[in-house]
Amino acid sequence: MLASVAVPIALQSLIGSSLNLVDNLMVGRLGETELAAVGIGVQPFFIFWMVMFGFVSGSATFMSQFWGAGDLKNVKKTLGFAICVSVGTGVVFFICGMFFPRYIVDIFTDIPEIKPLAAEYIRIGSFCFLLLPITAPITFCLRTTQQTKIPLYISSFAFCMNTFLNYVLIFGNFGAPRLGVAGAALATVISRILEMILALIVVFRGKNVISGNIKEYFGWTKDFSLRVVNNAIPTSLNETLWGLGTAAYTAAYARVGITEYAAVQAGRVIESLFMMAAFSIGDAALILVGQRLGAGELESGYQLAKKLLKIGSIIGVVFGVALIAVAKPIIGLYNFTPEGAKFTFYILVIYGAKMGLDLFNGINIVGVLRSGGDTKYAMVTESLCVWLIGVPMAFISTMWLHLPIYFAVLLVCSEEVVKFFLLIKRFVSKKWVKNVIHNL
Numbered sequence: 001m002l003a004s005v006a007v008p009i010a011l012q013s014l015i016g017s018s019l020n021l022v023d024n025l026m027v028g029r030l031g032e033t034e035l036a037a038v039g040i041g042v043q044p045f046f047i048f049w050m051v052m053f054g055f056v057s058g059s060a061t062f063m064s065q066f067w068g069a070g071d072l073k074n075v076k077k078t079l080g081f082a083i084c085v086s087v088g089t090g091v092v093f094f095i096c097g098m099f100f101p102r103y104i105v106d107i108f109t110d111i112p113e114i115k116p117l118a119a120e121y122i123r124i125g126s127f128c129f130l131l132l133p134i135t136a137p138i139t140f141c142l143r144t145t146q147q148t149k150i151p152l153y154i155s156s157f158a159f160c161m162n163t164f165l166n167y168v169l170i171f172g173n174f175g176a177p178r179l180g181v182a183g184a185a186l187a188t189v190i191s192r193i194l195e196m197i198l199a200l201i202v203v204f205r206g207k208n209v210i211s212g213n214i215k216e217y218f219g220w221t222k223d224f225s226l227r228v229v230n231n232a233i234p235t236s237l238n239e240t241l242w243g244l245g246t247a248a249y250t251a252a253y254a255r256v257g258i259t260e261y262a263a264v265q266a267g268r269v270i271e272s273l274f275m276m277a278a279f280s281i282g283d284a285a286l287i288l289v290g291q292r293l294g295a296g297e298l299e300s301g302y303q304l305a306k307k308l309l310k311i312g313s314i315i316g317v318v319f320g321v322a323l324i325a326v327a328k329p330i331i332g333l334y335n336f337t338p339e340g341a342k343f344t345f346y347i348l349v350i351y352g353a354k355m356g357l358d359l360f361n362g363i364n365i366v367g368v369l370r371s372g373g374d375t376k377y378a379m380v381t382e383s384l385c386v387w388l389i390g391v392p393m394a395f396i397s398t399m400w401l402h403l404p405i406y407f408a409v410l411l412v413c414s415e416e417v418v419k420f421f422l423l424i425k426r427f428v429s430k431k432w433v434k435n436v437i438h439n440l
Contacts, residue, residue, distance in 0.1 A: 002308065005287055008148035010280035012155045014273065022159075024269045026166050027184050028334045032262040034181050035334075037114045039265030040254060041121030041185070043247050044104050048093045048129055050243030051236055052086050056140050057286070058232025061370055063144040064287050065294025065437045074224075074437075076210060079141045080217025081228055086133030097126030108247065109254040109261075117181045124185035131192040138199050141210050144287050150208075154198050162191035231373050231436060238365070238379035245386035249412060252394035253405065260405040262336070263343035267409075270330050270344075271351040274319040275358065281312040285367025293372055298433050305368045309360060309427070316359030324352035346406035350413060357416050364423040374432030381422045389415035 028035045059082040066074045096104065101122040105115050139151045165187035172178030179186065204211045220228075254261040285308045292301035327348040331341050369378040390412045397408035426432065 001288065002281070002284055002311065005143075005146060005148055006280045006284035008152045009143060009283050012148075012152045013276035013280050015152075015155045015159045022163050022166060023184050023188070024266060025333055026170050027181060028262075028266070028336075030170070030180055031335065032258050032337070032340060033113050034117060035265060036109075036111075036254070036258050036262045037117035037181055038121060038184060039261060040105060040108045040114055040118040040250070041125070041181070043108055043250055044093065044097055044122055045125060045128060047240070047243045047247055048090070049132070050239035051089055052133060052136055054236035054239030055085055055089070055232045056082050056137050057239070057366065057370060058235035058375055059137070059228055060140045060144050060286060061231055061290055061373055061375075061436060062228055063141055064290030064371065065435065067145050068291030068294030069437060071437075072209065073216070075141065075145065076212050076216045077218070077220055077224065078228060079137055079210060081220055081225065082137040082140070082232075083134060083217070085232075086137055087130075090129040090133040094126050094129040097122050097129060101126075108251050111254070111258060113258070114254075120182050121185045124182055125188055127189045128192050131189075131196045135192070135196045135199050138203060138210075142203075142208075143283060144290070145210060146287070147208070150202060151199075154195060154202065157198060158191045158195035161194055162187055165190055227436070231375055234375035234379040235370060238375065238382055241379070241383040242386055245383075245391050248391045249394045252391075252398045253408065256398050256405055256408075259337060259340045260343060263340050263347060263405060264409065266331070266334055266336075266344050267347035267351060270327070270348060271323065271355075274323045275351075275355065281308060281315065281359070282363040282366035284308070285312075285363055286371045289368060289371040293433065293435050294437055296435060298435070301371070302430060302433050305371070305427075309363055309368065312363040313356050313360045316356035319359075320352040320355030322352075323355065324349055327352070343405055347409050350406065350410050354413050354416060357420055361416055361419050361423055364427060368427065369423075369432045372432040372434045373436035374426070374434070377426055377432070381419060381426070385415040385419040385422075389418060 023038065024035065027038050059078050062078045063075050066072075066078065101119040102115070104122055105118045109115065109118070139154075142148070142150050166184060168174050168176045169179050169183030169187050170181075171183075202208065250261075250264075253264045285305060289301045289305045289308070292298075292304060327345050331344050331348075334341070334344075336344065365378045365382055369375065393411040393414065394408060397403045397411050398405070403411075
């Protein structure tokens with residue numbers, strides 16, 4: 001059961017991570033300055049994704065439980081609500097990215113060589129803020145209705161298009177202009193447009209189970225809207241604060257130097273190849289446990305969550321060892337200086353060593369607690385650990401103690417240890433085991 005849901009999600013996540021890696025490798029061939037610029041340029045997109053992911057993930061709690069209860073009508077209403085809120089958020093980010101990119105870049109770095117390249121990347125890529133709010137909720141709805149292969153096929157198409165367009169636009173192949181960093185942004189926008197169009201065609205022209213007339217996605221009652229919002233706002237705040245915290249790490253690392261930040265940026269992208277695929281178990285937990293809870297099988301949902309946490313932690317350890325094993329060959333694909341390659345390798349060893357812990361915490365927050373609507377506890381736990389431990393460690397280690405970049409990364413990881421103890425206590429208490437759709 002886990003494999004049927006998690007494997008397609010894992011492959012889709014792996015494709016998404018591979019897309020980022022291809023971007024990084026191609027831009028990395030231009031030099032460390034260009035790679036660092038893209039690392040800064042993607043920060044507003046990362047923050048937006050966290051905001052949107054948080055709200056859609058909170059909405060997916062209801063999609064999953066409604067599906068488990070056999071209530072397709074309210075599945076569609078929840079989807080429509082998630083799209084409307086996401087589009088409204090996307091418009092705000094689009095305005096900021098299109099008209100004020102230099103101000104955004106100033107938040108993250110003071111290195112003059114990086115600023116114009118990063119600002120151009122943000123301005124061109126800002127159209128993604130209008131595309132993802134449609135594609136992402138549809139993807140989540142397809143997953144919660146256990147149609148996980150459809151998003152996989154759509155992502156595969158987008159990956160192929162993005163890779164081809166990167167090759168053409170970054171380096172000026174097939175007679176196209178050599179656009180460099182701007183080409184990477186333009187390739188992403190075009191592939192996202194095609195991805196959204198394909199998703200709409202598959203769902204509505206293909207008469208999918210979640211398709212319907214426009215009225216079926218609206219008609220929300222006050223009680224319905226408040227319940228979804230009360231559950232989704234904490235998840236949105238959770239992901240937003242986590243995303244801002246990760247962006248704060250970037251602001252600390254990017255002030256150390258171009259080589260150091262390029263190493264961090266490459267390390268994150270390489271880690272995500274393993275991390276995002278493994279995190280598919282968190283998405284599967286939200287779907288599978290949520291369906292049990294929605295059907296009123298509370299104890300069965302708890303036992304299933306317990307098994308998924310064990311499996312996820314073991315997979316995290318295995319993936320962590322694999323990351324360390326392949327670190328040097330992957331780093332060799334970049335155009336790094338010897339110092340940059342050394343920094344990246346040390347960072348990847350740290351990421352690999354803690355991946356089992358990351359998986360336990362991630363599955364607990366994204367999958368288990370959210371499946372039962374325990375979103376406020378998840379938000380408080382993650383936000384406090386990031387902002388009271390991780391962010392101070394990042395700035396103290398880089399700006400005050402002037403430690404090597406890999407030591408700074410190691411100290412920041414201490415927040416995951418504290419988070420582990422808080423989450424395991426909550427899980428064992430069973431306070432998260434709830435049916436959130438009762439009487440809706």
